[in-house]
Amino acid sequence: MKLLYNKSSDRLLFPAGFLWGTAISSHQTEGGNFNDWTEWEIKNAKIKNQNAKLKSWPAYVLNDYPNPLQEENYISSRACDHYNRYEEDFDIAKKLNNNALRFSIEWSRVEPREGEWDQKEVEHYRNVLRALRARDIEPFVTLWHWTNPVWFAEKGAWLNKEAPFYFARYAEKIVKELGNLANFWIILNEPAVLVSSSYWRGLWPSQKNGFLASYRALNNLAKAHNLAYEKIIFLKPQSRIGIAYNFIRFEAYKENFFNRIIKYLADYLNNHYFLGKIKRKMNFIGCNYYFYNRIKFNLFHPVKSLKDNENKFVSDIGWEIFPKGIYHILKNLKKYNLPVYITENGVADAQDKYRADFIKDHLLWMHKAIQEGVDVRGYFYWSLLDNFEWDKGFWPRFGLVEVDYKTMERKVRQSAWEYAEICRNNEIML
Ligand code: BGC
Numbered sequence: 001m002k003l004l005y006n007k008s009s010d011r012l013l014f015p016a017g018f019l020w021g022t023a024i025s026s027h028q029t030e031g032g033n034f035n036d037w038t039e040w041e042i043k044n045a046k047i048k049n050q051n052a053k054l055k056s057w058p059a060y061v062l063n064d065y066p067n068p069l070q071e072e073n074y075i076s077s078r079a080c081d082h083y084n085r086y087e088e089d090f091d092i093a094k095k096l097n098n099n100a101l102r103f104s105i106e107w108s109r110v111e112p113r114e115g116e117w118d119q120k121e122v123e124h125y126r127n128v129l130r131a132l133r134a135r136d137i138e139p140f141v142t143l144w145h146w147t148n149p150v151w152f153a154e155k156g157a158w159l160n161k162e163a164p165f166y167f168a169r170y171a172e173k174i175v176k177e178l179g180n181l182a183n184f185w186i187i188l189n190e191p192a193v194l195v196s197s198s199y200w201r202g203l204w205p206s207q208k209n210g211f212l213a214s215y216r217a218l219n220n221l222a223k224a225h226n227l228a229y230e231k232i233i234f235l236k237p238q239s240r241i242g243i244a245y246n247f248i249r250f251e252a253y254k255e256n257f258f259n260r261i262i263k264y265l266a267d268y269l270n271n272h273y274f275l276g277k278i279k280r281k282m283n284f285i286g287c288n289y290y291f292y293n294r295i296k297f298n299l300f301h302p303v304k305s306l307k308d309n310e311n312k313f314v315s316d317i318g319w320e321i322f323p324k325g326i327y328h329i330l331k332n333l334k335k336y337n338l339p340v341y342i343t344e345n346g347v348a349d350a351q352d353k354y355r356a357d358f359i360k361d362h363l364l365w366m367h368k369a370i371q372e373g374v375d376v377r378g379y380f381y382w383s384l385l386d387n388f389e390w391d392k393g394f395w396p397r398f399g400l401v402e403v404d405y406k407t408m409e410r411k412v413r414q415s416a417w418e419y420a421e422i423c424r425n426n427e428i429m430l
Pocket of ligand 1: 025190
């Protein structure tokens with residue numbers, strides 16, 4: 001793709017046909033789901049709520065609804081009611097000049113009991129896709145965004161050696177039913193993040209922890225990806241298939257021997273190990289980028305070596321904003337020789353203080369990577385809507401669009417209009 005770069009007029013143009021979108025996921029927005037997270041949320045809400053009482057919270061968080069001191073914050077329940085309001089939400093995306101949208105199919109809706117398909121739910125997703133097509137918005141369909149049907153969880157989820165088979169059967173069903181309405185498929189969302197939080201640290205469902213469990217789950221997820229890829233390509237050879245992977249930029253606090261070794265290992269394990277297992281079975285890389293970690297070797301607390309950030313600008317959930325990281329990540333992806341889409345990049349910013357600049361700064365660095373030959377073809381801001389942020393609950397506000405969780409009213413934030421201008425013009429004005 002040829003990039004038009006017009007230095008004299010202080011405009012950075014993006015390649016023709018560039019996709020500008022936003023991303024959402026089923027469990028975080030739909031409401032009314034019944035999966036392994038739903039059960040876990042109900043069991044854990046009280047304790048999460050009690051732990052939150054031990055911390056201090058800024059007024060803008062406490063004045064919001066729901067806030068961390070309320071138990072309902074931790075239970076997804078109606079979420080954004082996107083299941084019933086998807087048309088309204090897609091109208092907003094259209095008004096914001098988006099020409100692409102990433103969403104996920106909820107496996108537990110489509111296959112609520114093992115091997116039994118709910119055709120009503122399949123039809124629902126067919127309507128979702130039709131609604132996007134009717135608005136000229138290109139769908140990027142994610143097949144798995146962390147949640148599992150309860151029957152699958154009861155069978156041991158990603159520790160069961162049959163897991164890749166169960167998953168591929170579901171992928172096959174979806175592509176058979178919906179394949180004529182979508183070209184882009186993201187098989188898995190951030191498998192390593194799920195494994196690290198669920199199987200390594202034991203914090204998320206299904207709360208296993210240890211090295212062996214993590215190793216087995218990660219390998220099963222890679223097998224599931226590869227098997228699903230084969231099924232999809234067989235059914236619909238022209239499909240574009242990828243992953244949405246969370247890349248972390250690692251920087252050394254000081255370029256010394258120990259920092260460099262840890263940086264190398266962290267980069268390999270987090271950013272490249274999994275990709276290495278699926279690299280022959282994808283047509284594009286979906287890059288989710290949020291933050292960087294600065295490495296400072298600590299002999300007495302080796303785990304602490306992994307994060308010694310400056311924290312000059314941090315989001316509401318404490319993630320340091322580091323736009324340049326996206327550039328390094330993209331440059332490192334060049335070796336895979338595949339098109340790249342930024343499938344997530346966003347900030348929790350309830351007061352909308354940073355969001356417009358956050359987007360612009362990341363786009364500037366992304367633009368530089370494109371100029372230097374990385375084939376980036378699209379950008380999806382996370383997220384279109386405020387939504388249910390997993391174990392943190394509703395209080396972190398990532399949306400371009402604010403959601404009032406009492407009335408379900410949507411309100412477009414100022415930063416969204418700024419992003420809409422970029423989408424409309426396919427360029428950034430400096
Ligand atoms: C996940 C999203 C999540 C976002 C912000 C990504 O890791 O895919 O589901 O909401 O980060 O934490």
